[in-house]
Amino acid sequence: MNQNLKLLISESEIADIVKQLAQQIDKDYVNRSPVVVGMLKGSFIFLADLIRQIQTPIKNIELFRLSSYSNATVSSGEVKMLMGLSDGILSKQDVILVEDIVDTGLSTSMALQLLKAQNPASLKLCALLDKPARRRVSVKIDYLGMTIGDRFIVGYGTDVKEQYRQLPAIYVLEE
Ligand SMILES: O=P(O)(O)OC[C@H]1O[C@H](OP(=O)(O)OP(=O)(O)O)[C@H](O)[C@@H]1O
Ligand SMILES: Nc1nc2[nH]cnc2c(=O)[nH]1
Numbered sequence: 165m166n167q168n169l170k171l172l173i174s175e176s177e178i179a180d181i182v183k184q185l186a187q188q189i190d191k192d193y194v195n196r197s198p199v200v201v202g203m204l205k206g207s208f209i210f211l212a213d214l215i216r217q218i219q220t221p222i223k224n225i226e227l228f229r230l231s232s233y234s235n236a237t238v239s240s241g242e243v244k245m246l247m248g249l250s251d252g253i254l255s256k257q258d259v260i261l262v263e264d265i266v267d268t269g270l271s272t273s274m275a276l277q278l279l280k281a282q283n284p285a286s287l288k289l290c291a292l293l294d295k296p297a298r299r300r301v302s303v304k305i306d307y308l309g310m311t312i313g314d315r316f317i318v319g320y321g322t323d324v325k326e327q328y329r330q331l332p333a334i335y336v337l338e339e
Contacts, residue, residue, distance in 0.1 A: 168337065168338040168339065169318070169319075169328075169331075169335035169336070169337060169338070170335060170336045170338055171333060171334075171335055172312065172315070172317060172333075172334050172335055172336050173310065173320075173333060173334040174333050175332045175333045178213075178292075178320060178332075178333065178334065179213070181292070181309040181310060182210070182213045182214055182217055182292075182309070183217050184309075185214060185217075185290060185292075185307050185309055186214060186217030186218045186219070187217075188307055189218055189220065189260065189290065189307060190218060190219050190220050192288075193220045193258065194220070196220070196258050197220065197221045197222065197223040197258070198220065198222060198223060198257070198258040198259065198260050199222070199223050199224045199225075199226060199253075199254060199257040199258065199259050199260070199284075200214075200215060200218075200222050200224075200225050200226070200259075200260050200262060201225075201226045201227070201228065201249070201254070201259055201260065201261050201262065201279065202225070202226070202227045202228075202262045203227075203228060203229070203230070203261065203262065203263055203264075203271070203272075203275055204227055204228065204229040205229065205321070205323070205329070206263075206264035206265065206321050206322050206323070206329075207262050207263055207264045207292075207321060208227075208321050209320050209321035209329070210262065210264050210292045210320065210321055211225075211227075211262045214262060214290070223257065224253070224257075226249055226253060226254075228248050228249045228275075230271065230274060230275060230278075249278075249279075249282070251282075252282060253282065254279055254282035254283075254284045255282050255283050255284070256283065256284070256285050257284050257285060258284065258285050258286045259279055259284040259285075259286065259287045259288070260287075260288050260289075260290055260307075261275060261276060261279060261287065261288070261289050261290065262290050262291075263275075263289065263290070263291040263292070264291070264292050264293065264320070264321050264322050265291065265292065265293040265294070265295060265317070265322060266289075266291045266293070266294050266295065266299075266303050266305060267295045267298055267299075268298050268299060268300040268301065269299050269300055269301040269302065269303040270300060270301055272289065272291070272303050273301045273302075273303050276289065276303070288306040288307065289303065289304065289305050289306050289307070290305075290306065290307035290308075291305045291307070291308055291309065292309040292310070292320075293309060293310055293311075293312050293317065293334075294308050294310070294311045294312070295311075295312050295313070295314060295315075296311065297313065297314035298314060315336045315337075316336065316337045317334050317335065317336055317337070318331065318334070318335055318337050319331030319332070319333055319334045319335045320332065320333065320334050322334070324337055
């Protein structure tokens with residue numbers, strides 16, 4: 165493991181944030197049963213923790229992965245599902261997209277567009293972390309865990325070259 169990791173958000177702080185987010189979601193979804201959609205790979209640990217704190221009955225849990233974009237200017241029309249969502253599975257559903265981090269906003273806005281195309285009854289975004297310093301596309305985060313500075317983070321599902329996803333806390337990767 166790389167030694168240049170500086171703790172940013174501890175396991176217990178993450179747990180508190182996740183509980184608060186679940187409480188907000190419970191408050192908003194009384195008498196509704198949302199479909200929770202996790203965007204892979206980064207959100208898988210956050211998603212697993214979040215759904216276990218949500219008391220509201222969840223109708224369905226879906227996972228998907230977008231094709232990566234090499235050029236940030238690529239149009240949303242060219243984004244492909246690498247691992248999908250079946251056609252129409254979100255139609256008329258109350259959908260919550262779960263993201264680990266919104267940075268430039270490109271991934272999330274593309275994901276939201278793809279989900280919206282299935283005509284959900286409602287669509288909300290829950291993101292553990294927001295890094296607004298490098299935003300290129302505006303993204304409305306309905307349920308936000310924490311805003312962070314312009315630092316590259318790893319752990320708790322997030323990676324650098326597929327490393328560090330297993331770490332239970334969130335660290336800043338220092339060069
Ligand atoms: O706001 P953006 O600048 O688009 O960055 C945020 C995205 O980047 C990461 O995913 P990544 O593409 O690294 O894939 P991964 O989730 O499989 O690690 C993260 O999980 C977000 O989905
Ligand atoms: N691991 C990781 N992935 C990202 N994708 C966009 N921003 C980040 C970040 O800070 N860390």
